Every structure is written in structure tokens, then in C-alpha cells.
Amino acid sequence: MSIIDEKSIFIAMKQDGPFAVDDQILLEHPFSFQSRKWAKNFRQDKSTASKYRMVRDRIFDLLKIESFDEITDLLEDTERCEQLNPHAYSLLGNLFGVGGELPELKMHIREYMNTADAVITQLRSKVLAPYSSHIEISNEIEASKNPIELLLITFDNRYHKKIRFEAKRKLVLMGLAGSIDQRERETDIENKFSAFLNFLNQHVWSPQLKIGELEIAYLASHHAQSDFSCTEVQVLDAESVRNLPDLEENEKLTLIKRRLFQVNGKDIPVYVSVRKKDSAAKVLKLLRKNEKNPAVAVDDELGLMAVLDNENHVRRFVRHLTRAAVKAGSIMILEDVSDTLAGNLYGATAVGSSNQIQMLKFFARMGGMRVEFIIHTNQSYLNYRYQRGTSHDEYEVRRLFDSGVMEFLFPYEIYHLDMKQIRDKQILRFRKMIEQQG
Incomplete structure (x- = not known):
């Protein structure tokens, strides 16, 4: 299900929908010619009509109006707009389960606005890095942290089409950020992340090492000409790397920092990356899934990736984890297990x-x-890092483009970027970076 097709739940963002951002907006006739023509189909599409009314009513509730016609007067009444702010912050605070006085409500909404900006910044920094200047947030929108101000900008013809679109986009992303924050407070994710790290330090890693102590190692690997898959790998220490000759074509040298865990008195090395998915990444996942409910779409808030020398060590590590959990006072249940280390096909369901x-x-x-x-x-x-077709960098490009997220956030009629063409260029760019670096 694409976020930009007819099944998209984000009707306010669709450029072929009733809230499309055009060159000019006539508040007396809130639809453009194309949108008014499209709106005639509401009778045949009851779902879209219902979604439209819900968004419209939410706008009216925030602005304390009964029709779009009233926005013209509101835009010219600065004092009235100022009076709307406490009302809007109170409504949004209650929506996201945030209590407190006005300053505290403003602080939370500002955090959600910062997350909305961080979504665009994250894309500019990597997946769309060569097009960073094309998708840079307008100064007026990046500076604004006020929901009423942003909402009124979307209806103000003094602002350019791009700025009005970005104001609307920021409000939509802010709403997702608020839902994510509410979910994190409900699930107590911060304390759980701390508890998970404590479990690893107290019960999983070797007691012979200090907390946070790591051993430097390198993976010296050779890769197939056909698909750049790993055909041979050797673990080297830092001293061996100093005397290593220059890398040849299809060779890589990958730094890993490893911890140790003990099995029957024997230390086994493991490279580990522990993460709590940040809010901007969760927003992007909601968009990829065409979902507004974090409880449904984001099931991987806490994660651990481990790398071991061989499958025997993998099995020992998993058993060590379950035993460590018992020592910590809880049985460990493994769910949704998928094992393709032996070479069988992975049951991929996610886009890209x-x-x-x-x-x-x-x-x-x-x-x-x-x-x-x-x-x-x-x-x-x-192979996860470097193989053609499976590398994580390629996957990141495919999942954002193929799910429609890029076109959703940066529609062609606003940014004039051909996302299908950029998708292929970016995959080639990452392939070149992977295969030409040592």
C-alpha cells in the first residue's frame, strides 16, 4: 500500500486531493478548479468524503470558525490570532496526553515541531544528500514553532506555494511526532531502554571487562566480482592491519569494536550495536507503512544487532542470552523467528x-x-553492508522511494524532482561509494 495512492490515509497531504496546494487559494471557493472537479466524485467515494470532513472540522475547531470564508478576516486580525494560541495549545496538549500550563504545552509542541524538521534534515543528510539544496526547508517554516501560525500560512496567498505546502507538511509531521511521544510515554520506552542496557552490562557481557570496554578488530574481506558478495573474511587485530599491504580491487577492510561474553569459561567476541529508534526515524516508518498509529507500525523501538565469527558462536550467543535473562529474573521468549544464515530465502514483506x-x-x-x-x-x-541488491544503503533508498514517501514529502509540482530517476541515481551512487572505498 503506497502512501500516495488512493488508499493513503494522509488525505491532507495529497496533491490530487481537496487540500492540494495550488499557486493561488480562493478562500471563498476553497477548492481549485481541479480539486472541485475531483470533489464531485465524493458521492462515489464515501471514505474520502469522510476523511475530508474530519480534516476540515479539525481545522475549524483549531481556528474557532464555522467556514473557510472566515479565514480571510482572521488573517487580517492579529489580535484574534494571538488569542487562538492558548486554545490551540490546550487542544493539542490534550490530544497527545500532555498536561501542564501553557509554557509546558508550548515546550512539548516545539519538540514535535523540531522532530518534523528533523525528518527533512535526516533525508537531506544521506538519502537525498546531492539534492539537499532542492529540499531545504524554507526559513519562514523552519523558524515557526506555532501551530496556528503554520495553519494560517497554508491559507495565506502572500506566501509562495512551496512555503504553504511546507507549513502543511510540518503540521502533519508534527502530529505524527506527537503520537509517537504519547506512545513512548505510555510504554515507558526511556526506562526500558535503560533497563535493557543494564541487563546487557550486568548479565550478558564478560565480567572480566569494564562496562563499555571494547576490543578493536578488523574484518579483511574479499568480494565477488559478480555481485560484491563476501567470498572470504578474516579477523585481524590492529597490529596486523598496520602491516597489511594496500587493498586490491574487490577487497574491503571493515572496523568493528567487539565485546566479549563467556560460555563455559571461554570468552567469545561479538560486535554489538544497540539502538533506540529516534522520533524522526519513527515518523518515516509511519509514513512508509501508511499508518498514523505507532502502536501498530513501530514494533522495533528497541533493537540489538550482533555480529559473531560463525554460526556456532551465533547459537551460543542466543543460548547465553536466554540463560542471562533467567539470571536477571525473567524467562526470555523468542518470537517471530526468521533464520536465513544457512542460505534459504528471507521472507521479505517490507517495501524495498x-x-x-x-x-x-x-x-x-x-x-x-x-x-x-x-x-x-x-x-x-x-553482505548486509556491501552486497549488491541487499546492502542496507540500497535498502534505505528503495524503501523510501518505493513506498512513495519521497514523492509524498517532496511532490513534483512543488520541488520539480523526478523521484523515479533520483531513486536509480542514488542506488548507483551508494554502489559506487561502497565498491570504491577500501
Whole structure:
């Protein structure tokens, strides 16, 4: 399901819908010619008509009006607009379950606005880096943290079409950020993340190491000419790397910082990356899933990726985790297990994912937490990083473009960017960066 097709739940953002941003807006006739023509189909599309009314009524409630005609007078009445602010902050605060006085409500809404900006900044920094100047947020919109101000900008002909679109986009992303914050408070995710880190430090990692102590190692690998898959990998220490000759074509040297865990008195090294998905990443996931409810779409708030030398060590690590959970006072239940380390096809369901990726993936439920685990061998990890068609950089491009998120956030008629063409260019760009770097 694409976020830009007829099943999109984000009707306010659709450029072929009743709230499309045109060159001019006539408040006496809130639809453009094209949108008014499209609106005639409401009788045949009851769902869209209902969604339109819901968005319209929400606008009216925030602005304390009964029709779009009243916005013209509102735009000219600065004092009245100022009086709307406490009303709007109170409504939005209650919507997201945020209590407190006006300053506290403003602080929370400002955080949601910052997350909305961070979504665009995140895309500018990597996936759309060569087009950063094309999609830069307008100064007027980036500076604004006031929902009433942004809402009125969308109806103000003094502002350019791009600015009016970005005001609307910021409000939509802000709403998603608010829902995510509410969900995080309900699930107590901050304390659970801290508890998970404490579980790892107290019960999983070797007691011979200090908390946070890491061993530097390198994966020296050779990759196939045909698809850049890893054909051979060797673990080297820092001293060995100093005397290593220059890398040849199709060779890579990858730094990993490894911890240790003990099994029967034997230390086994493991590279680990622990993460709590940030709010901007969660917003993008909601958009990719065409979903507004974080409880439905974001099931991987806490995650751990581990890389071990071989499949035997992988099995030992999983068993060590379950035993460590028991020591911590909770049984560990493994759910939604998928194991493709032996080479069988991965049951890819997410947009843009590859069925060729090799990994052990599961969710571990313990101590009131549910954590996503992705476990690799050295070889499968290097394929996850570098192999053509399965590398994470390529996946990140495919999932954002193929789900329609890029076109949703940066529609052609506003930004004049051909997203289908950019998609292919960016995949080639990341391939070049991967294969030409040592």
C-alpha cells in the first residue's frame, strides 16, 4: 500500500486531493478548479468524503470558525490570532496526553515541531544528500514553532506555494511526532531502554571487562566480482592491519569494536550495536507503512544487532542470552523467528527489502520489554553492508522511494524532482561509494 495512492490515509497531504496546494487559494471557493472537479466524485467515494470532513472540522475547531470564508478576516486580525494560541495549545496538549500550563504545552509542541524538521534534515543528510539544496526547508517554516501560525500560512496567498505546502507538511509531521511521544510515554520506552542496557552490562557481557570496554578488530574481506558478495573474511587485530599491504580491487577492510561474553569459561567476541529508534526515524516508518498509529507500525523501538565469527558462536550467543535473562529474573521468549544464515530465502514483506539477505532475526520478550534482535556472522554482516541488491544503503533508498514517501514529502509540482530517476541515481551512487572505498 503506497502512501500516495488512493488508499493513503494522509488525505491532507495529497496533491490530487481537496487540500492540494495550488499557486493561488480562493478562500471563498476553497477548492481549485481541479480539486472541485475531483470533489464531485465524493458521492462515489464515501471514505474520502469522510476523511475530508474530519480534516476540515479539525481545522475549524483549531481556528474557532464555522467556514473557510472566515479565514480571510482572521488573517487580517492579529489580535484574534494571538488569542487562538492558548486554545490551540490546550487542544493539542490534550490530544497527545500532555498536561501542564501553557509554557509546558508550548515546550512539548516545539519538540514535535523540531522532530518534523528533523525528518527533512535526516533525508537531506544521506538519502537525498546531492539534492539537499532542492529540499531545504524554507526559513519562514523552519523558524515557526506555532501551530496556528503554520495553519494560517497554508491559507495565506502572500506566501509562495512551496512555503504553504511546507507549513502543511510540518503540521502533519508534527502530529505524527506527537503520537509517537504519547506512545513512548505510555510504554515507558526511556526506562526500558535503560533497563535493557543494564541487563546487557550486568548479565550478558564478560565480567572480566569494564562496562563499555571494547576490543578493536578488523574484518579483511574479499568480494565477488559478480555481485560484491563476501567470498572470504578474516579477523585481524590492529597490529596486523598496520602491516597489511594496500587493498586490491574487490577487497574491503571493515572496523568493528567487539565485546566479549563467556560460555563455559571461554570468552567469545561479538560486535554489538544497540539502538533506540529516534522520533524522526519513527515518523518515516509511519509514513512508509501508511499508518498514523505507532502502536501498530513501530514494533522495533528497541533493537540489538550482533555480529559473531560463525554460526556456532551465533547459537551460543542466543543460548547465553536466554540463560542471562533467567539470571536477571525473567524467562526470555523468542518470537517471530526468521533464520536465513544457512542460505534459504528471507521472507521479505517490507517495501524495498530483499529476500536474499542472510541473518537470524527475532523479537525477544523479557522483563516487560520486547527487543528486536538481528544477528549476523561476519560474512552475512559484510553482505548486509556491501552486497549488491541487499546492502542496507540500497535498502534505505528503495524503501523510501518505493513506498512513495519521497514523492509524498517532496511532490513534483512543488520541488520539480523526478523521484523515479533520483531513486536509480542514488542506488548507483551508494554502489559506487561502497565498491570504491577500501
